Amino acid sequence: MSTQWFSVAAFIVAVVLGYTVIATRNDDGISIPAPVIAGYYLKDATIVETGTDGAPRIRIAAVDVQQDMRDNAMQLQTVKADYFTTPTADAASTHWVMDAAQGRMPAKSDVVKLSGGVTAYTVDNERAVTFATSALDIDTKLQTARTDQAVDIDVADHRITGHGLTADLPREHLQLSGRGELRLAENTPRQIEAAGDAKISLPGIFDHEGLELRDGGIRLTKVRSKTPPLVQADEAVASNTDLDNNRFTLRGNVEIDLPEQGKVQSDSAVVTVRNSRIVHATASGQPSSQPNAEPVRFEHRRKTKNKQTNEVATETANGRAQTIDYDVLTNLVVFTDNVWFSTGRFEWRGEEWQYNLTDGSGSTTRRSTTTVLPRPSSDAGGKQ
Numbered sequence: 001m002s003t004q005w006f007s008v009a010a011f012i013v014a015v016v017l018g019y020t021v022i023a024t025r026n027d028d029g030i031s032i033p034a035p036v037i038a039g040y041y042l043k044d045a046t047i048v049e050t051g052t053d054g055a056p057r058i059r060i061a062a063v064d065v066q067q068d069m070r071d072n073a074m075q076l077q078t079v080k081a082d083y084f085t086t087p088t089a090d091a092a093s094t095h096w097v098m099d100a101a102q103g104r105m106p107a108k109s110d111v112v113k114l115s116g117g118v119t120a121y122t123v124d125n126e127r128a129v130t131f132a133t134s135a136l137d138i139d140t141k142l143q144t145a146r147t148d149q150a151v152d153i154d155v156a157d158h159r160i161t162g163h164g165l166t167a168d169l170p171r172e173h174l175q176l177s178g179r180g181e182l183r184l185a186e187n188t189p190r191q192i193e194a195a196g197d198a199k200i201s202l203p204g205i206f207d208h209e210g211l212e213l214r215d216g217g218i219r220l221t222k223v224r225s226k227t228p229p230l231v232q233a234d235e236a237v238a239s240n241t242d243l244d245n246n247r248f249t250l251r252g253n254v255e256i257d258l259p260e261q262g263k264v265q266s267d268s269a270v271v272t273v274r275n276s277r278i279v280h281a282t283a284s285g286q287p288s289s290q291p292n293a294e295p296v297r298f299e300h301r302r303k304t305k306n307k308q309t310n311e312v313a314t315e316t317a318n319g320r321a322q323t324i325d326y327d328v329l330t331n332l333v334v335f336t337d338n339v340w341f342s343t344g345r346f347e348w349r350g351e352e353w354q355y356n357l358t359d360g361s362g363s364t365t366r367r368s369t370t371t372v373l374p375r376p377s378s379d380a381g382g383k384q
Contacts, residue, residue, distance in 0.1 A: 040067045058083045076103035085143050085170040094170050095123040110141035130154040143169045158241040175212040230257040246273050256281050262300035281326045296324045317343045331357040
């Protein structure tokens with residue numbers, strides 16, 4: 001979109017503009033004076049960018065404005081910007097306010113560069129968003145903000161710290177490119193600033209490689225839980241930013257560790273977090289309508305002891321189902337829909353099976369088929 005730049009102090013530019021003469025020579029050695037703009041200086045200036053309709057899009061107020069003779073860029077000191085995004089098909093106009101110690105506006109560019117204690121926050125929005133960093137580039141054409149520096153993000157009463165930010169300003173989608181940490185703020189962002197950044201630290205349920213805030217929720221990539229049961233996936237998505245009590249939808253290469261060398265593997269799962277711990281998980285396989293659809297896979301190894309001989313052996317249970325539900329508190333696993341379960345000699349097939357991870361017991365309340373395989377023969381010839 002083409003834009004126009006105006007300044008309320010533009011009328012005094014002609015007064016403060018200066019010219020110097022530098023002697024140059026042509027091919028004949030004759031000196032030719034060449035006028036060079038020495039630069040201009042403005043005090044308490046306001047710069048406004050408008051769209052093609054004449055409506056203001058960004059208004060920048062600066063205590064000092066100085067022309068940089070190297071590239072004709074404007075150097076700004078003590079900057080405050082009001083930025084109104086252009087409405088899109090899925091987002092209304094958003095009003096952002098940005099403060100910084102310095103700013104730079106390169107000539108013939110849509111990018112405003114802010115530096116030194118940069119803060120940006122939304123105005124008149126139901127969900128307050130604030131982020132702070134040391135440098136920020138605002139692209140008024142693409143309506144984005146970017147930084148490669150460390151950044152603190154406040155969303156309602158939660159604070160995310162990370163490194164490297166990309167922001168879709170109209171939609172308030174914020175994405176951290178580096179590792180991040182989510183903490184629960186004790187007060188609102190404004191109160192935090194006044195109280196010296198008072199906050200309560202949370203352990204953070206997931207380690208992750210990337211973090212994105214969008215639509216009031218949070219998306220983490222390449223996640224792995226920090227506390228048992230260990231859970232990992234390509235991504236975890238929640239509808240809000242509360243990691244202390246929430247439900248996360250996991251997608252892609254989901255794996256849930258079980259006690260005593262066990263695991264559940266699936267295409268997706270939903271985990272419930274209470275007081276920063278995973279208390280429940282429901283894993284789902286790919287829809288059976290898909291070609292070569294993969295069900296949820298289950299494996300569990302537990303040590304058993306023969307009461308008569310006191311011999312300790314390892315029993316391995318395997319299973320498959322469309323859905324596997326794991327209650328962490330009771331150690332109960334429930335298989336539903338097209339279930340196959342085996343402990344080696346015993347196989348069950350049906351629509352539901354319940355398995356206790358603690359003692360290895362199993363049961364069902366629905367019709368099922370049980371197959372008992374013969375014991376392996378101890379004869380040398382392997383006869384049964």
